[in-house]
Amino acid sequence: MSDVRRNTCEAYVKYRTAQPIRHGTTGRKASVQTARRELEVLSAAIGYWDDEHHLTRRPKVILPEKPESSRDALTRSEAASLLWASLGHRKNADGWLTLSGSSKTNRQHLRRFILIGLYTGSRAGVIKRLSWTESLQDPWVDLDAGIIYRRGRNERDSKTKRRPLVKLPQKLIAHLRRWKEQDAGKGVATVLHHGGQPVASVRTGFSTCVADAGLKDVTPHWLRHTSATWLMEAGVDLWTASGYLGMSGQTLEKHYGHHRPDHQSAARKAFA
Structure with a gap:
Protein backbone atom coordinates (compact mmCIF):
# COMPACT_ATOMS: atom_id res chain seq x y z
CA MET A 1 0.00 0.00 0.00
CA SER A 2 2.98 2.29 0.37
CA ASP A 3 3.19 2.24 -3.46
CA VAL A 4 -0.24 3.85 -3.82
CA ARG A 5 0.50 7.45 -4.72
CA ARG A 6 -0.73 9.99 -7.25
CA ASN A 7 2.10 9.32 -9.70
CA THR A 8 1.65 5.51 -9.57
CA CYS A 9 -2.12 5.83 -10.04
CA GLU A 10 -1.61 8.09 -13.04
CA ALA A 11 1.06 5.73 -14.42
CA TYR A 12 -1.37 2.82 -14.10
CA VAL A 13 -4.01 4.65 -16.14
CA LYS A 14 -1.44 5.39 -18.83
CA TYR A 15 -0.28 1.76 -18.86
CA ARG A 16 -3.79 0.30 -18.84
CA THR A 17 -5.13 2.42 -21.68
CA ALA A 18 -2.30 1.14 -23.89
CA GLN A 19 -3.58 -2.44 -23.49
CA PRO A 20 -5.93 -4.02 -26.08
CA ILE A 21 -9.39 -5.00 -24.90
CA ARG A 22 -9.92 -8.72 -24.44
CA HIS A 23 -13.01 -9.23 -26.60
CA GLY A 24 -13.18 -8.85 -30.37
CA THR A 25 -10.50 -8.12 -32.92
CA THR A 26 -11.14 -4.42 -33.43
CA GLY A 27 -7.78 -3.36 -32.04
CA ARG A 28 -9.48 -1.05 -29.55
CA LYS A 29 -7.63 -0.21 -26.36
CA ALA A 30 -8.94 -0.29 -22.82
CA SER A 31 -10.64 2.96 -21.89
CA VAL A 32 -9.83 5.41 -19.14
CA GLN A 33 -13.07 4.34 -17.48
CA THR A 34 -11.87 0.73 -17.40
CA ALA A 35 -8.73 1.84 -15.57
CA ARG A 36 -10.88 3.99 -13.26
CA ARG A 37 -13.11 1.04 -12.33
CA GLU A 38 -10.08 -1.11 -11.57
CA LEU A 39 -8.61 1.60 -9.36
CA GLU A 40 -11.98 1.85 -7.59
CA VAL A 41 -11.68 -1.88 -6.81
CA LEU A 42 -8.22 -1.25 -5.36
CA SER A 43 -9.60 1.58 -3.23
CA ALA A 44 -12.42 -0.66 -1.98
CA ALA A 45 -9.91 -3.40 -1.10
CA ILE A 46 -7.83 -0.92 0.91
CA GLY A 47 -10.96 0.22 2.71
CA TYR A 48 -11.92 -3.37 3.48
CA TRP A 49 -8.48 -3.99 4.98
CA ASP A 50 -8.65 -0.72 6.94
CA ASP A 51 -11.97 -1.77 8.50
CA GLU A 52 -10.32 -4.93 9.79
CA HIS A 53 -6.88 -3.69 10.80
CA HIS A 54 -7.22 0.11 11.23
CA LEU A 55 -4.37 1.52 9.20
CA THR A 56 -2.46 4.39 10.74
CA ARG A 57 -2.31 6.00 7.29
CA ARG A 58 -4.77 4.94 4.65
CA PRO A 59 -3.43 5.75 1.15
CA LYS A 60 -5.74 7.60 -1.19
CA VAL A 61 -6.27 6.11 -4.63
CA ILE A 62 -6.28 8.93 -7.18
CA LEU A 63 -8.90 8.33 -9.87
CA PRO A 64 -8.99 9.85 -13.36
CA GLU A 65 -11.80 12.32 -13.90
CA LYS A 66 -15.12 10.71 -14.65
CA PRO A 67 -16.43 11.99 -17.99
CA GLU A 68 -20.05 12.95 -18.47
CA SER A 69 -21.92 10.22 -20.29
CA SER A 70 -23.40 11.27 -23.61
CA ARG A 71 -26.58 9.26 -22.86
CA ASP A 72 -27.18 8.86 -26.57
CA ALA A 73 -30.46 7.32 -27.70
CA LEU A 74 -31.83 5.89 -30.92
CA THR A 75 -34.62 7.59 -32.80
Missing part, protein backbone atom coordinates in the same frame (compact mmCIF):
# COMPACT_ATOMS: atom_id res chain seq x y z
CA ARG A 76 -37.63 5.48 -33.79
CA SER A 77 -36.36 5.16 -37.35
CA GLU A 78 -32.86 4.21 -36.20
CA ALA A 79 -34.29 1.54 -33.89
CA ALA A 80 -36.35 0.21 -36.81
CA SER A 81 -33.22 0.07 -39.00
CA LEU A 82 -31.33 -1.82 -36.28
CA LEU A 83 -34.13 -4.37 -36.01
CA TRP A 84 -34.30 -4.73 -39.81
CA ALA A 85 -30.56 -5.42 -39.86
CA SER A 86 -31.06 -8.10 -37.20
CA LEU A 87 -33.54 -9.74 -39.59
CA GLY A 88 -30.74 -10.27 -42.11
CA HIS A 89 -30.65 -7.07 -44.14
CA ARG A 90 -27.97 -4.49 -44.93
CA LYS A 91 -28.50 -0.86 -45.84
CA ASN A 92 -26.59 0.47 -48.85
CA ALA A 93 -26.80 3.41 -51.22
CA ASP A 94 -29.65 1.79 -53.16
CA GLY A 95 -31.73 0.77 -50.16
CA TRP A 96 -31.79 -2.53 -48.30
CA LEU A 97 -29.96 -5.65 -49.44
CA THR A 98 -31.24 -9.02 -48.22
CA LEU A 99 -28.43 -11.20 -46.91
CA SER A 100 -28.21 -15.00 -46.94
CA GLY A 101 -30.69 -17.04 -44.94
CA SER A 102 -28.01 -18.00 -42.45
CA SER A 103 -27.59 -14.34 -41.50
CA LYS A 104 -31.19 -14.20 -40.32
CA THR A 105 -30.75 -17.39 -38.31
CA ASN A 106 -27.44 -16.32 -36.80
CA ARG A 107 -28.94 -13.02 -35.66
CA GLN A 108 -32.00 -14.47 -33.98
CA HIS A 109 -30.57 -13.89 -30.49
CA LEU A 110 -29.76 -10.28 -31.42
CA ARG A 111 -33.37 -9.58 -32.41
CA ARG A 112 -34.47 -10.82 -29.01
CA PHE A 113 -31.78 -8.79 -27.27
CA ILE A 114 -32.71 -5.58 -29.10
CA LEU A 115 -36.46 -5.88 -28.50
CA ILE A 116 -36.10 -6.71 -24.79
CA GLY A 117 -33.63 -3.87 -24.38
CA LEU A 118 -35.88 -1.32 -26.07
CA TYR A 119 -39.06 -2.43 -24.32
CA THR A 120 -37.67 -2.78 -20.78
CA GLY A 121 -34.44 -0.76 -20.62
CA SER A 122 -32.80 -3.70 -18.84
CA ARG A 123 -29.02 -3.89 -18.74
CA ALA A 124 -27.26 -6.20 -21.17
CA GLY A 125 -26.03 -8.46 -18.37
CA VAL A 126 -29.60 -9.12 -17.26
CA ILE A 127 -30.93 -9.82 -20.75
CA LYS A 128 -28.14 -12.26 -21.61
CA ARG A 129 -28.88 -14.36 -18.52
CA LEU A 130 -32.68 -14.46 -18.81
CA SER A 131 -34.12 -17.90 -18.16
CA TRP A 132 -37.46 -19.29 -19.35
CA THR A 133 -38.12 -20.82 -15.92
CA GLU A 134 -37.93 -19.59 -12.35
CA SER A 135 -34.32 -19.47 -11.19
CA LEU A 136 -32.45 -18.97 -7.95
CA GLN A 137 -29.30 -17.62 -9.62
CA ASP A 138 -30.46 -15.93 -12.84
CA PRO A 139 -33.06 -13.43 -14.07
CA TRP A 140 -36.16 -15.14 -15.45
CA VAL A 141 -39.40 -14.60 -17.34
CA ASP A 142 -42.84 -15.30 -15.88
CA LEU A 143 -45.12 -15.22 -18.92
CA ASP A 144 -48.23 -16.10 -16.89
CA ALA A 145 -47.82 -12.97 -14.78
CA GLY A 146 -46.27 -10.92 -17.59
CA ILE A 147 -43.18 -10.11 -15.54
CA ILE A 148 -39.42 -10.23 -15.95
CA TYR A 149 -37.58 -10.77 -12.69
CA ARG A 150 -34.26 -9.07 -13.24
CA ARG A 151 -32.50 -11.17 -10.58
CA GLY A 152 -32.73 -14.74 -9.36
CA ARG A 153 -34.59 -15.60 -6.17
CA ASN A 154 -31.35 -15.89 -4.19
CA GLU A 155 -29.55 -12.95 -5.79
CA ARG A 156 -29.14 -9.73 -3.88
CA ASP A 157 -29.33 -6.25 -5.38
CA SER A 158 -26.14 -4.22 -5.51
CA LYS A 159 -26.06 -0.78 -3.93
CA THR A 160 -25.51 0.99 -7.25
CA LYS A 161 -27.42 -1.13 -9.79
CA ARG A 162 -30.99 -1.92 -8.84
CA ARG A 163 -32.72 -4.81 -10.57
CA PRO A 164 -36.44 -4.59 -9.75
CA LEU A 165 -38.99 -6.72 -11.57
CA VAL A 166 -40.57 -5.17 -14.64
CA LYS A 167 -44.20 -5.60 -15.74
CA LEU A 168 -44.07 -6.29 -19.46
CA PRO A 169 -45.99 -4.41 -22.17
CA GLN A 170 -48.36 -6.59 -24.22
CA LYS A 171 -46.33 -6.32 -27.42
CA LEU A 172 -43.24 -7.75 -25.76
CA ILE A 173 -45.27 -10.52 -24.10
CA ALA A 174 -46.47 -11.54 -27.56
CA HIS A 175 -42.88 -11.73 -28.80
CA LEU A 176 -41.78 -13.73 -25.75
CA ARG A 177 -44.61 -16.24 -26.14
CA ARG A 178 -43.71 -16.77 -29.78
CA TRP A 179 -40.03 -17.21 -28.91
CA LYS A 180 -40.85 -19.71 -26.17
CA GLU A 181 -42.91 -21.74 -28.64
CA GLN A 182 -39.96 -21.71 -31.04
CA ASP A 183 -37.67 -22.98 -28.26
CA ALA A 184 -40.09 -25.69 -27.05
CA GLY A 185 -38.66 -29.19 -27.28
CA LYS A 186 -35.11 -27.95 -27.95
CA GLY A 187 -33.96 -28.17 -24.36
CA VAL A 188 -33.09 -24.48 -24.34
CA ALA A 189 -33.11 -22.89 -20.89
CA THR A 190 -32.19 -19.30 -21.76
CA VAL A 191 -34.14 -16.71 -23.75
CA LEU A 192 -30.98 -15.65 -25.59
CA HIS A 193 -29.14 -18.52 -27.21
CA HIS A 194 -27.17 -19.25 -30.35
CA GLY A 195 -27.56 -22.75 -31.71
CA GLY A 196 -29.06 -23.79 -28.39
CA GLN A 197 -26.06 -22.52 -26.39
CA PRO A 198 -26.24 -19.58 -23.95
CA VAL A 199 -24.86 -16.32 -25.33
CA ALA A 200 -21.76 -15.06 -23.52
CA SER A 201 -21.49 -11.77 -25.41
CA VAL A 202 -23.53 -9.83 -27.96
CA ARG A 203 -20.96 -7.16 -28.63
CA THR A 204 -19.54 -8.47 -31.93
CA GLY A 205 -22.89 -9.46 -33.45
CA PHE A 206 -24.48 -6.22 -32.25
CA SER A 207 -21.69 -4.19 -33.88
CA THR A 208 -22.32 -6.01 -37.17
CA CYS A 209 -26.02 -5.14 -37.02
CA VAL A 210 -25.16 -1.53 -36.23
CA ALA A 211 -22.93 -1.33 -39.31
CA ASP A 212 -25.53 -3.06 -41.52
CA ALA A 213 -28.15 -0.59 -40.29
CA GLY A 214 -26.00 2.33 -41.45
CA LEU A 215 -25.37 3.50 -37.89
CA LYS A 216 -22.11 4.32 -36.09
CA ASP A 217 -20.76 4.06 -32.56
CA VAL A 218 -23.96 2.50 -31.17
CA THR A 219 -23.32 0.13 -28.26
CA PRO A 220 -25.70 -2.31 -26.53
CA HIS A 221 -26.12 0.15 -23.64
CA TRP A 222 -27.78 2.57 -26.04
CA LEU A 223 -30.91 0.41 -25.75
CA ARG A 224 -31.20 1.37 -22.07
CA HIS A 225 -30.65 5.04 -22.89
CA THR A 226 -33.25 4.78 -25.65
CA SER A 227 -35.86 3.20 -23.39
CA ALA A 228 -35.36 5.91 -20.77
CA THR A 229 -35.52 8.66 -23.38
CA TRP A 230 -38.71 7.33 -24.96
CA LEU A 231 -40.39 7.08 -21.54
CA MET A 232 -39.52 10.70 -20.83
CA GLU A 233 -40.71 11.82 -24.25
CA ALA A 234 -44.02 10.07 -23.56
CA GLY A 235 -44.43 12.07 -20.34
CA VAL A 236 -44.29 9.09 -17.97
CA ASP A 237 -43.81 10.38 -14.41
CA LEU A 238 -40.36 10.01 -12.92
CA TRP A 239 -41.34 7.65 -10.08
CA THR A 240 -43.03 5.19 -12.44
CA ALA A 241 -40.27 5.35 -15.07
CA SER A 242 -37.44 4.94 -12.55
CA GLY A 243 -39.11 1.86 -11.06
CA TYR A 244 -39.69 0.39 -14.51
CA LEU A 245 -36.08 0.90 -15.59
CA GLY A 246 -34.41 0.05 -12.30
CA MET A 247 -32.82 3.50 -12.25
CA SER A 248 -32.82 6.08 -9.49
CA GLY A 249 -35.15 9.02 -9.96
CA GLN A 250 -32.20 11.38 -9.51
CA THR A 251 -30.26 9.75 -12.37
CA LEU A 252 -33.32 9.67 -14.59
CA GLU A 253 -34.13 13.32 -14.02
CA LYS A 254 -30.51 14.45 -14.36
CA HIS A 255 -29.73 12.68 -17.63
CA TYR A 256 -33.11 12.25 -19.33
CA GLY A 257 -35.47 14.76 -17.75
CA HIS A 258 -34.88 17.32 -20.51
CA HIS A 259 -36.74 15.00 -22.90
CA ARG A 260 -40.00 15.43 -20.98
CA PRO A 261 -42.69 17.49 -22.74
CA ASP A 262 -43.11 19.68 -19.65
CA HIS A 263 -39.37 20.29 -19.17
CA GLN A 264 -38.88 23.87 -17.88
CA SER A 265 -42.55 24.56 -18.59
CA ALA A 266 -42.88 26.81 -15.53
CA ALA A 267 -39.93 28.94 -16.65
CA ARG A 268 -41.34 29.22 -20.18
CA LYS A 269 -44.76 30.23 -18.86
CA ALA A 270 -43.16 32.96 -16.75
CA PHE A 271 -42.14 34.77 -19.93
CA ALA A 272 -45.50 34.35 -21.65
Whole structure:
Protein backbone atom coordinates (compact mmCIF):
# COMPACT_ATOMS: atom_id res chain seq x y z
CA MET A 1 0.00 0.00 0.00
CA SER A 2 2.98 2.29 0.37
CA ASP A 3 3.19 2.24 -3.46
CA VAL A 4 -0.24 3.85 -3.82
CA ARG A 5 0.50 7.45 -4.72
CA ARG A 6 -0.73 9.99 -7.25
CA ASN A 7 2.10 9.32 -9.70
CA THR A 8 1.65 5.51 -9.57
CA CYS A 9 -2.12 5.83 -10.04
CA GLU A 10 -1.61 8.09 -13.04
CA ALA A 11 1.06 5.73 -14.42
CA TYR A 12 -1.37 2.82 -14.10
CA VAL A 13 -4.01 4.65 -16.14
CA LYS A 14 -1.44 5.39 -18.83
CA TYR A 15 -0.28 1.76 -18.86
CA ARG A 16 -3.79 0.30 -18.84
CA THR A 17 -5.13 2.42 -21.68
CA ALA A 18 -2.30 1.14 -23.89
CA GLN A 19 -3.58 -2.44 -23.49
CA PRO A 20 -5.93 -4.02 -26.08
CA ILE A 21 -9.39 -5.00 -24.90
CA ARG A 22 -9.92 -8.72 -24.44
CA HIS A 23 -13.01 -9.23 -26.60
CA GLY A 24 -13.18 -8.85 -30.37
CA THR A 25 -10.50 -8.12 -32.92
CA THR A 26 -11.14 -4.42 -33.43
CA GLY A 27 -7.78 -3.36 -32.04
CA ARG A 28 -9.48 -1.05 -29.55
CA LYS A 29 -7.63 -0.21 -26.36
CA ALA A 30 -8.94 -0.29 -22.82
CA SER A 31 -10.64 2.96 -21.89
CA VAL A 32 -9.83 5.41 -19.14
CA GLN A 33 -13.07 4.34 -17.48
CA THR A 34 -11.87 0.73 -17.40
CA ALA A 35 -8.73 1.84 -15.57
CA ARG A 36 -10.88 3.99 -13.26
CA ARG A 37 -13.11 1.04 -12.33
CA GLU A 38 -10.08 -1.11 -11.57
CA LEU A 39 -8.61 1.60 -9.36
CA GLU A 40 -11.98 1.85 -7.59
CA VAL A 41 -11.68 -1.88 -6.81
CA LEU A 42 -8.22 -1.25 -5.36
CA SER A 43 -9.60 1.58 -3.23
CA ALA A 44 -12.42 -0.66 -1.98
CA ALA A 45 -9.91 -3.40 -1.10
CA ILE A 46 -7.83 -0.92 0.91
CA GLY A 47 -10.96 0.22 2.71
CA TYR A 48 -11.92 -3.37 3.48
CA TRP A 49 -8.48 -3.99 4.98
CA ASP A 50 -8.65 -0.72 6.94
CA ASP A 51 -11.97 -1.77 8.50
CA GLU A 52 -10.32 -4.93 9.79
CA HIS A 53 -6.88 -3.69 10.80
CA HIS A 54 -7.22 0.11 11.23
CA LEU A 55 -4.37 1.52 9.20
CA THR A 56 -2.46 4.39 10.74
CA ARG A 57 -2.31 6.00 7.29
CA ARG A 58 -4.77 4.94 4.65
CA PRO A 59 -3.43 5.75 1.15
CA LYS A 60 -5.74 7.60 -1.19
CA VAL A 61 -6.27 6.11 -4.63
CA ILE A 62 -6.28 8.93 -7.18
CA LEU A 63 -8.90 8.33 -9.87
CA PRO A 64 -8.99 9.85 -13.36
CA GLU A 65 -11.80 12.32 -13.90
CA LYS A 66 -15.12 10.71 -14.65
CA PRO A 67 -16.43 11.99 -17.99
CA GLU A 68 -20.05 12.95 -18.47
CA SER A 69 -21.92 10.22 -20.29
CA SER A 70 -23.40 11.27 -23.61
CA ARG A 71 -26.58 9.26 -22.86
CA ASP A 72 -27.18 8.86 -26.57
CA ALA A 73 -30.46 7.32 -27.70
CA LEU A 74 -31.83 5.89 -30.92
CA THR A 75 -34.62 7.59 -32.80
CA ARG A 76 -37.63 5.48 -33.79
CA SER A 77 -36.36 5.16 -37.35
CA GLU A 78 -32.86 4.21 -36.20
CA ALA A 79 -34.29 1.54 -33.89
CA ALA A 80 -36.35 0.21 -36.81
CA SER A 81 -33.22 0.07 -39.00
CA LEU A 82 -31.33 -1.82 -36.28
CA LEU A 83 -34.13 -4.37 -36.01
CA TRP A 84 -34.30 -4.73 -39.81
CA ALA A 85 -30.56 -5.42 -39.86
CA SER A 86 -31.06 -8.10 -37.20
CA LEU A 87 -33.54 -9.74 -39.59
CA GLY A 88 -30.74 -10.27 -42.11
CA HIS A 89 -30.65 -7.07 -44.14
CA ARG A 90 -27.97 -4.49 -44.93
CA LYS A 91 -28.50 -0.86 -45.84
CA ASN A 92 -26.59 0.47 -48.85
CA ALA A 93 -26.80 3.41 -51.22
CA ASP A 94 -29.65 1.79 -53.16
CA GLY A 95 -31.73 0.77 -50.16
CA TRP A 96 -31.79 -2.53 -48.30
CA LEU A 97 -29.96 -5.65 -49.44
CA THR A 98 -31.24 -9.02 -48.22
CA LEU A 99 -28.43 -11.20 -46.91
CA SER A 100 -28.21 -15.00 -46.94
CA GLY A 101 -30.69 -17.04 -44.94
CA SER A 102 -28.01 -18.00 -42.45
CA SER A 103 -27.59 -14.34 -41.50
CA LYS A 104 -31.19 -14.20 -40.32
CA THR A 105 -30.75 -17.39 -38.31
CA ASN A 106 -27.44 -16.32 -36.80
CA ARG A 107 -28.94 -13.02 -35.66
CA GLN A 108 -32.00 -14.47 -33.98
CA HIS A 109 -30.57 -13.89 -30.49
CA LEU A 110 -29.76 -10.28 -31.42
CA ARG A 111 -33.37 -9.58 -32.41
CA ARG A 112 -34.47 -10.82 -29.01
CA PHE A 113 -31.78 -8.79 -27.27
CA ILE A 114 -32.71 -5.58 -29.10
CA LEU A 115 -36.46 -5.88 -28.50
CA ILE A 116 -36.10 -6.71 -24.79
CA GLY A 117 -33.63 -3.87 -24.38
CA LEU A 118 -35.88 -1.32 -26.07
CA TYR A 119 -39.06 -2.43 -24.32
CA THR A 120 -37.67 -2.78 -20.78
CA GLY A 121 -34.44 -0.76 -20.62
CA SER A 122 -32.80 -3.70 -18.84
CA ARG A 123 -29.02 -3.89 -18.74
CA ALA A 124 -27.26 -6.20 -21.17
CA GLY A 125 -26.03 -8.46 -18.37
CA VAL A 126 -29.60 -9.12 -17.26
CA ILE A 127 -30.93 -9.82 -20.75
CA LYS A 128 -28.14 -12.26 -21.61
CA ARG A 129 -28.88 -14.36 -18.52
CA LEU A 130 -32.68 -14.46 -18.81
CA SER A 131 -34.12 -17.90 -18.16
CA TRP A 132 -37.46 -19.29 -19.35
CA THR A 133 -38.12 -20.82 -15.92
CA GLU A 134 -37.93 -19.59 -12.35
CA SER A 135 -34.32 -19.47 -11.19
CA LEU A 136 -32.45 -18.97 -7.95
CA GLN A 137 -29.30 -17.62 -9.62
CA ASP A 138 -30.46 -15.93 -12.84
CA PRO A 139 -33.06 -13.43 -14.07
CA TRP A 140 -36.16 -15.14 -15.45
CA VAL A 141 -39.40 -14.60 -17.34
CA ASP A 142 -42.84 -15.30 -15.88
CA LEU A 143 -45.12 -15.22 -18.92
CA ASP A 144 -48.23 -16.10 -16.89
CA ALA A 145 -47.82 -12.97 -14.78
CA GLY A 146 -46.27 -10.92 -17.59
CA ILE A 147 -43.18 -10.11 -15.54
CA ILE A 148 -39.42 -10.23 -15.95
CA TYR A 149 -37.58 -10.77 -12.69
CA ARG A 150 -34.26 -9.07 -13.24
CA ARG A 151 -32.50 -11.17 -10.58
CA GLY A 152 -32.73 -14.74 -9.36
CA ARG A 153 -34.59 -15.60 -6.17
CA ASN A 154 -31.35 -15.89 -4.19
CA GLU A 155 -29.55 -12.95 -5.79
CA ARG A 156 -29.14 -9.73 -3.88
CA ASP A 157 -29.33 -6.25 -5.38
CA SER A 158 -26.14 -4.22 -5.51
CA LYS A 159 -26.06 -0.78 -3.93
CA THR A 160 -25.51 0.99 -7.25
CA LYS A 161 -27.42 -1.13 -9.79
CA ARG A 162 -30.99 -1.92 -8.84
CA ARG A 163 -32.72 -4.81 -10.57
CA PRO A 164 -36.44 -4.59 -9.75
CA LEU A 165 -38.99 -6.72 -11.57
CA VAL A 166 -40.57 -5.17 -14.64
CA LYS A 167 -44.20 -5.60 -15.74
CA LEU A 168 -44.07 -6.29 -19.46
CA PRO A 169 -45.99 -4.41 -22.17
CA GLN A 170 -48.36 -6.59 -24.22
CA LYS A 171 -46.33 -6.32 -27.42
CA LEU A 172 -43.24 -7.75 -25.76
CA ILE A 173 -45.27 -10.52 -24.10
CA ALA A 174 -46.47 -11.54 -27.56
CA HIS A 175 -42.88 -11.73 -28.80
CA LEU A 176 -41.78 -13.73 -25.75
CA ARG A 177 -44.61 -16.24 -26.14
CA ARG A 178 -43.71 -16.77 -29.78
CA TRP A 179 -40.03 -17.21 -28.91
CA LYS A 180 -40.85 -19.71 -26.17
CA GLU A 181 -42.91 -21.74 -28.64
CA GLN A 182 -39.96 -21.71 -31.04
CA ASP A 183 -37.67 -22.98 -28.26
CA ALA A 184 -40.09 -25.69 -27.05
CA GLY A 185 -38.66 -29.19 -27.28
CA LYS A 186 -35.11 -27.95 -27.95
CA GLY A 187 -33.96 -28.17 -24.36
CA VAL A 188 -33.09 -24.48 -24.34
CA ALA A 189 -33.11 -22.89 -20.89
CA THR A 190 -32.19 -19.30 -21.76
CA VAL A 191 -34.14 -16.71 -23.75
CA LEU A 192 -30.98 -15.65 -25.59
CA HIS A 193 -29.14 -18.52 -27.21
CA HIS A 194 -27.17 -19.25 -30.35
CA GLY A 195 -27.56 -22.75 -31.71
CA GLY A 196 -29.06 -23.79 -28.39
CA GLN A 197 -26.06 -22.52 -26.39
CA PRO A 198 -26.24 -19.58 -23.95
CA VAL A 199 -24.86 -16.32 -25.33
CA ALA A 200 -21.76 -15.06 -23.52
CA SER A 201 -21.49 -11.77 -25.41
CA VAL A 202 -23.53 -9.83 -27.96
CA ARG A 203 -20.96 -7.16 -28.63
CA THR A 204 -19.54 -8.47 -31.93
CA GLY A 205 -22.89 -9.46 -33.45
CA PHE A 206 -24.48 -6.22 -32.25
CA SER A 207 -21.69 -4.19 -33.88
CA THR A 208 -22.32 -6.01 -37.17
CA CYS A 209 -26.02 -5.14 -37.02
CA VAL A 210 -25.16 -1.53 -36.23
CA ALA A 211 -22.93 -1.33 -39.31
CA ASP A 212 -25.53 -3.06 -41.52
CA ALA A 213 -28.15 -0.59 -40.29
CA GLY A 214 -26.00 2.33 -41.45
CA LEU A 215 -25.37 3.50 -37.89
CA LYS A 216 -22.11 4.32 -36.09
CA ASP A 217 -20.76 4.06 -32.56
CA VAL A 218 -23.96 2.50 -31.17
CA THR A 219 -23.32 0.13 -28.26
CA PRO A 220 -25.70 -2.31 -26.53
CA HIS A 221 -26.12 0.15 -23.64
CA TRP A 222 -27.78 2.57 -26.04
CA LEU A 223 -30.91 0.41 -25.75
CA ARG A 224 -31.20 1.37 -22.07
CA HIS A 225 -30.65 5.04 -22.89
CA THR A 226 -33.25 4.78 -25.65
CA SER A 227 -35.86 3.20 -23.39
CA ALA A 228 -35.36 5.91 -20.77
CA THR A 229 -35.52 8.66 -23.38
CA TRP A 230 -38.71 7.33 -24.96
CA LEU A 231 -40.39 7.08 -21.54
CA MET A 232 -39.52 10.70 -20.83
CA GLU A 233 -40.71 11.82 -24.25
CA ALA A 234 -44.02 10.07 -23.56
CA GLY A 235 -44.43 12.07 -20.34
CA VAL A 236 -44.29 9.09 -17.97
CA ASP A 237 -43.81 10.38 -14.41
CA LEU A 238 -40.36 10.01 -12.92
CA TRP A 239 -41.34 7.65 -10.08
CA THR A 240 -43.03 5.19 -12.44
CA ALA A 241 -40.27 5.35 -15.07
CA SER A 242 -37.44 4.94 -12.55
CA GLY A 243 -39.11 1.86 -11.06
CA TYR A 244 -39.69 0.39 -14.51
CA LEU A 245 -36.08 0.90 -15.59
CA GLY A 246 -34.41 0.05 -12.30
CA MET A 247 -32.82 3.50 -12.25
CA SER A 248 -32.82 6.08 -9.49
CA GLY A 249 -35.15 9.02 -9.96
CA GLN A 250 -32.20 11.38 -9.51
CA THR A 251 -30.26 9.75 -12.37
CA LEU A 252 -33.32 9.67 -14.59
CA GLU A 253 -34.13 13.32 -14.02
CA LYS A 254 -30.51 14.45 -14.36
CA HIS A 255 -29.73 12.68 -17.63
CA TYR A 256 -33.11 12.25 -19.33
CA GLY A 257 -35.47 14.76 -17.75
CA HIS A 258 -34.88 17.32 -20.51
CA HIS A 259 -36.74 15.00 -22.90
CA ARG A 260 -40.00 15.43 -20.98
CA PRO A 261 -42.69 17.49 -22.74
CA ASP A 262 -43.11 19.68 -19.65
CA HIS A 263 -39.37 20.29 -19.17
CA GLN A 264 -38.88 23.87 -17.88
CA SER A 265 -42.55 24.56 -18.59
CA ALA A 266 -42.88 26.81 -15.53
CA ALA A 267 -39.93 28.94 -16.65
CA ARG A 268 -41.34 29.22 -20.18
CA LYS A 269 -44.76 30.23 -18.86
CA ALA A 270 -43.16 32.96 -16.75
CA PHE A 271 -42.14 34.77 -19.93
CA ALA A 272 -45.50 34.35 -21.65
